[in-house]
Amino acid sequence: MKPPSIFRWMMISEWRAHIMQIAVALIAIAIGVAMAFSIHLINSAAFNEFSAASKSLSGQSDLQVRGRKAFLDEALYPLLAKHSSIALANPVLELDVAVPGKQQGRNDHKLKIIGIDPFRAAQISPDLLGVPEEGETLDRIASDTIFLSPAAMEWLQVEQGDALQLQAGLQAITLRVAGGLVRARAGQRIAVMDIGAVQWRFGQIGQLSRIELKLKDGINHAAFKTRLAKELGESYWVMEAADQEARIANMSRAYRINLNMLALVALFTGTFLVFSTQALSVIRRRQQFALLRVLGFTRQQLLRQIIAEGGFLGIMGSVLGLGLGYAVAAVAIRFLGGDLGTNFFPGVKPGIFFDPWDAVIFFAIGLSVTLLGSIAPALEAVRARPALALRSGAEDAVMAKLSSPWFAVICLSLALLFTQLPPIFELPVFGYLAIALLLIGGITLMPRFAAWTFASLLNRLHHERIGAVFTLALARLANAPNQAAIALGGILASFSLMVAMAIMVTSFRVSIDAWLGQVLPADLYVRAAAIGDQGGFQSDAQNAIIALPGFDRVDFFRTQQLTLDINRPDVTLFARPVDKEDPRNTLPLTDDVIAPGSLPEEVMPVWVSEAMVDLYGYRVGEKVVLPIGAVPSEFLVAGVWRDYGRQFGAIQMQLTDYQRLTGDLSVNNVALWLQAGTSSDTVVASLRQLPFGAALEISRSSDMRALSFEIFDRSFAVTYLLEIVAVVIGLLGVAASFSAQILARAKEFGMLRHIGVMRRQILVMLTAEGGLLTALGVVLGFVLGWGISLILVFIVNPQSFHWTMQLHLPWGWLLAIAVIMLISAALTALFFGRKAVSVQVIRAVREDW
Amino acid sequence: MLELRNITKGYAENRKVLINLSYTLNAGEYVAIMGESGVGKSTLLNLIAGLDSPDSGEIRINGAAISSMQDDAATQLRREQFGFIFQAFHVLPHLTLAQNIALPLLLNGIATDCVNQMLEQVGLHGRGHHFPRQLSGGELQRVAIARALIHRPRLVLADEPTGNLDPDTAHEILQLIRREIKANGATGIIVTHSHMAAATADRVLHLTKNGLHPAQPGHNL
Amino acid sequence: MKRNKSGSNFNVFVMLLFSCLLITGVYAESNRLKPVTPDYQLSFPMDYGAHQDFRIEWWYITGWLETEDKKPLGFQVTFFRYATDRNHDNPSRFAAKDLIIAHLALSDPAVGKLMHVERTAREGFDLAYAKPGNTNVRLDDWTLVREEDGRYQVDMQASDFGLQLSLTPTQSMMLQDMDGFSRKGPKPEQASYYYSEPHLSVTGTVLRQNKPVTVKGRAWLDHEWSTAHLDSDADGWDWVGANLDDGSALVAFQIRAKQGGKVWAYAALRDAKGNMTLFDPDQVEFTPIRTWRSPHTEAVYPVAMHIRTGEIEWRLTPLLDDQELDARQSTAAVYWEGAVMLTKDNKPAGRGYLELTGYVKPLTL
Secondary structure, three states: OOHHHHHHHHHHHHHHHOHHHHHHHHHHHHHHHHHHHHHHHHHHHHHHHHHHHHHHHHOOOOEEEEEOEOOEEOOHHHHHHOOOOEEEEEEEEEEEEEOOOOOOOOOOOEEEEEEEOHHHHOOOOHHHOOEEOOOOHHHHHOOOEEEEOHHHHHHHOOOOOOEEEEEEEOEEEEEEEEEEOOOOOOOOOEEEEEHHHHHHHOOOOOEEOEEEEEEOOOOOHHHHHHHHHHHHOOOEEEEEHHHHHHHHHHHHHHHHHHHHHHHHHHHHHHHHHHHHHHHHHHHHOHHHHHHHHHHOOOHHHHHHHHHHHHHHHHHHHHHHHHHHHHHHHHHHHHHHOOOOOOOOOOOOOOOOOOOHHHHHHHHHHHHHHHHHHHHHHHHHHHHOOHHHHOOOOOHHHHHHHHHOHHHHHHHHHHHHHHOOOOOEOOEOHHHHHHHHHHHHHHHHHHHHHHHHHHHHHHHHOOHHHHHHHHHHHHHHHHHOHHHHHHHHHHHHHHHHHHHHHHHHHHHHHHHHHHHHHHHOOOOEEEEEEOEOOEOOEOHHHHHHHHHOOOEEEEEEEEEEEEOOOOOOOOEEEEEEOOOOOOHHHOOOEEEEEOOHHHOOOOOOEEEEEHHHHHHHOOOOOOEEEEOOOOOOEEEEEEEEEOOOOOOOOEEEEEHHHHHHHHOOOOEOEEEEEEOOOOOHHHHHHHHHHOOOHHHEEEEEHHHHHHHHHHHHHHHHHHHHHHHHHHHHHHHHHHHHHHHHHHHHOHHHHHHHHHOOOOHHHHHHHHHHHHHHHHHHHHHHHHHHHHHHHHHHHHHHHHHHHOOOOOOOOOHHHHHHHHHHHHHHHHHHHHHHHHHHHOHHHHHHOOOOO | OEEEEEEEEEEEOOEEEEEEEEEEEOOOOEEEEEOOOOOOHHHHHHHHOOOOOOOEEEEEEOOEEHHHOOHHHHHHHHHHHEEEEOOOOOOOOOOOHHHHHHHHHHHHOOOOOOHHHHHHHOOOOOOOOOOHHHOOHHHHHHHHHHHHHOOOOOEEEEEOOOOOOOHHHHHHHHHHHHHHHHHHOOEEEEEOOOHHHHOOOOEEEEEEOOEEEEOOHHHOO | OOOOOOOOOOHHHHHHHHOOOOOOOOOOOOOOOOOOOOOOOOOOOHHHOOOOOOOEEEEEEEEEEEEOOOOEEEEEEEEEEEEOOOOOOOOOOOOOOEEEEEEEEEEOOOOOOEEEEEEEEEOEOOOEEEOOOOOEEEEOOEEEEEOOOOOEEEEEEOOOEEEEEEEEEOOOOEEOOEOOEEEOOOOOOOEEEEEEEEEEEEEEEEEEOOEEEEEEEEEEEEEEEEOOOOOOOEEEEEEEEEEEOOOOEEEEEEEEEOOOOEEEEEEEEEOOOOOEEEEOHHHEEEEEEEEEEOOOOOOEEEEEEEEEEOOEEEEEEEOOOOOEEEOOOOOOOEEEEEEEEEEEOOEEEEEEEEEEOOOOOOOOO
16 A cells, blocks of 8 residues: 555545535635635736826836926926936826716716827827827817827717817817827726817916926936936925836725735635635544554654645645636626726726736645645644544544634734734734734634533523423534534634624715715805816806805815825815814814814914824824915814825815915815705706806715715625625535535434434424524624724724724624524525435444445 | 234345245343344334335334334334434434433423433443543443433334443343343344344344244254 | 937928928918018018918028048938917917927938938927027027028037037028029919028038037028918929039929929029029929939939039939938838039039939828
8 A cells, every 4th residue: 555545545535425525615715716816816907007007198207297286387397398417308287177977986077188299298108199180290289189098089989080078167168089099008098188288278377287307318317306306496296207106006005905805805714614624524534544543654644645635625726716716807807897896996997917926826825725724633633542533422522622712812812912003004914914813713712602602501491491402402512512613614704704894884884974964064066177276166157156046155165186295196185164163063073173262363274184194194283384375384283084085185274275375266166055945956057057057067965975875885896795705605614514514423313313303303403503503603703793893993994094984883784694694504504404314324323234 | 012014125126135024022022133144134123113114014013003104203103112222322422421311301302300310220320411432332332221211112122232342341231231121111122143142132033034033942042 | 320219200291391281182271371472572681580470481401511531421401490370379388389390311421321310399488499580490409590690500419410510601692583482383372482592611510429520511501481382283392402613503493293294393503603593494304314212111212313404414413322311100201302413514513412302102100
């Protein structure tokens, strides 16, 4: 007997005998790997495409100069163009322009229009040169023409030669589609116009978004960057291409990491299933292993045998998972888009790129997770003394050692400790570790907890009252909890995560609901199609609105983008009338706020969103300098408010302060409160009657709420999907372990049938076992999930997205999934219980034939 | 007590195990059935217990035709009137000894007060809270015997009850089985290869292809 | 040699310009731009400068240089101003009302083919302009300036070649055709304003492979502006301008018809004393002697020409064959623009530049 052949013989016989369990473990690994791999593929495809698309817009410049505000004065352009170290200066004016009738979501209705000087851009971003009709080259520099990417043409349903209506503030402008941008990336929705045309038609005379620079040969980029930054002074940023990449990466990093974490949860659940499969298999084959040891198998050989079996499972599962993951990613990208419907990567259509190294990494993760799940049972099997193991009936004792309470206690304590640690690189690394440890600790405690619960139940309920069947079920759960608990590991992990996510999402949703109530107090919101930095409503338009009858109150808002840190996405500035007596009446403030009475008169207050505190270190009571107005001014941070709309930060200030500093009297938004008894339809009609009425975007606050929730729900759809996958894996695990246990318990059922237990009663017993165990799992899962949700709500969310929320429990929903879990577990038990009442079990009691 | 009338049972066309077997066992009798492997001893036991039904013929227990009963009725009959002792004991590992012994009582809805007394009777006094893994093979079979008799069954079926035991323990167990069957006034059938075991019965029957026949006197010990 | 280093995608204009919008088709007559009329009297120094009321304008300098080691070099420098006739309402400083386009070409027999580079920019921000009043054109760091004393200063540096020349008039200027009203076709509106400055004495440096070389030589300047379009029948044109060794100056061109033959032709010969002889279209005849097939474009150019102006027969021989300006990489314009030697009666008569356009069909992208 050569060991290799023994290996094959043992593994094949084992797998043939327990094909169902092996299949489930295989599926669990495959699904786990597939989920993690596909999320990775989708994320990296979307991210790469998004940054490639962004890069194609900025071309191959060496440096970029931007203003601290969203726009800079064009006077800088000739200065840079004539600079002795600069070979080429390429001025760019980039606007997101509203397209009438395309308002589908937060960013959906915007068309990115890039204004370039084709003569300059030709040398830095040639991809942005439009292709006009033959002989109509001058269309590139005309004031009434626009070039659209194929995706934009498709989206707007126009072709070369068609007229395109766009909204510039309160004006509708008509442009001619002069041609295409053939080198735009797939799905990239962009338009290119002459820079002079954009300045004029969109009211941005004198403004640029950025100036891209190509340096002369032999100029040291880094040194020149520093020098230029110094020459230009405080009001400008000088960036390298790498800075731009970091900025883009920062925009979606939290989203990507969090999604990856969720995907790993599926893998995590898979690990438990592998562990339970291996553990159960080791228990089942205890006598077989003991016999082998007696026959002369060494411990090392046995260890190798078990681990190799796990490794085989891991290899097959991981390979399967890679294929499945690739397919899932391809389908998801095709139908949901690269951001899975969350709008984190607007306007790109990524294609999946298969990187063999990624595949190797995920294969390794799948394999090592499987091996990890095999090691503990293998060590246990090896440690067993063959003489004892040969005897039947002591299987459960084997598992007792695996659930040392110390391990669980250490895990839980570490989890508790980790919740107190700050984020690393602005990511809630410790938060996620705490979740993992909480899960591991909770699951290892499960057998003890099960034993304790069911034993005390058994003691409290007298046998004679509950009858033989329930006594049998309870006694088994109380005295042999380990096998059952192992089976439950997967379900516990997935259920508790589902609970956690449900609580988190509900908390988020309820908080957003309350927040929307605070930020949308008016009845109607009117917006002039936003264009760049200009407020759409000039004074005359504002007065015309105020003059309309039917309003109790009219508030004007001015919003603007500020660049405070070149490595981070822009911060949004809101200038609006804030209630001086109590800012709470205007803003959804947290408790971190200066009492209105104690605000000094001479300072200008700003209220900052929570992200500003996390990202820029703003503290209430501190003075900050912001680039608002001709020269940066000093402001006092007067309070912190919740903002679920902008994770990169937002600042609110008094409109009067803004207007005094900037002299800019235009506004972008109007909030309208209706007089009692005025119908909104009448008011909308009278707004439409205004000379600029057709250009207004009028939204009822109820519609805006509905839209917000639609976006919210769509963002979490993929989360739900991942959770459901995890739960299905968990249920599969229960099914597999039930079927395996029923095989192992054939003699027991045979004996019971002999002594007068009816078929029905055996089924009831099994269902009760499954149901009771799941009930306990649900209860424990709920407790664990609640704990995890606390981490998600109070640690992960604030650390990743910089917003806090209040905890809300979706009782109805939780109850519903608990019931569904119970029913499905009981049904699973019942389904596999059929084997327990077959004729085979009667024969199983006989030792001889 | 037990009537077997013209029992025929086969598993395939050409593999008839029992052919036209008839026998009657009186109440209070304790018989041993011997026979070669494969002659149908287990099949016979399953038929008697109502766990399997004959192709033809009838089996009556105290006049009730168990062979034609529905599964539930047969199970009910088994639960009330049968006791089983197996070669591999089949004591449930996750139940205590007392719980194992009390199982038939619970199934029949009878008070479990007599379990301790039964433990004492089989020589396991004071060990009711122990779990099976703490017991030796002989002790486990004592638990099985207690479980088989606790509900005072009319018929006790023992299938090679000492097959897994050493001769000394086997002897003790055989004596215990006999004593307990007799003490309960039950009818007993012991199926065995062991002449020593068979010798503890009142009568020894040989199962052959031709039916059940009393053993030749020479076969008795 | 790097071609199209500037990467301008607007070379198609160049083609249009050189052939005076050869491309037939509809064009809207602009009411903003002035037509060319025979009654206008050219006045200087005003007319040295840019004429923004006209569609198109160019300052075109060609010449023969000699290095210190007596090696010949040909050069061509052109600055165009082109009124887009668009964006007049646009108040943006970026509004592309005028475009400035510049070409620099160097013919060096040692290299064997033309080195050239072109740039385009919109006028504005003081980065690119063509100023009125006197010749003063800039395109980033490329400049052509006429100083008060009449001297022209040219400064153009590309990545690996360039030149910095000072051109001093040695003769009076030469008003072409009817005192500067130069007809380009049979119709009266088919005309431009056109004067030349022949026999400019050149000194300065030429940069080859980034090595400066001191040069001197003779050059020819054309300044021409117009709003008109060429005849719809026109297919291309052949032009030559030459400084003759005896101090006289020859200019001749023909506009070829699509069906063969010519739409229009013109020639003028001015002797050293300033006596000008004009030739009617039927007195001017271009006859190819030898053709050269461009390996780059497959176009066939009559690089050696026989030109008859009245009774005089001129023979043109190129400094080198490959003086083709191929901008197809970026758009579509290809033409031949080269230094040529003139012989009369088999004797060297002078040196000039020959321009051959319309030999490659406009390429579609």
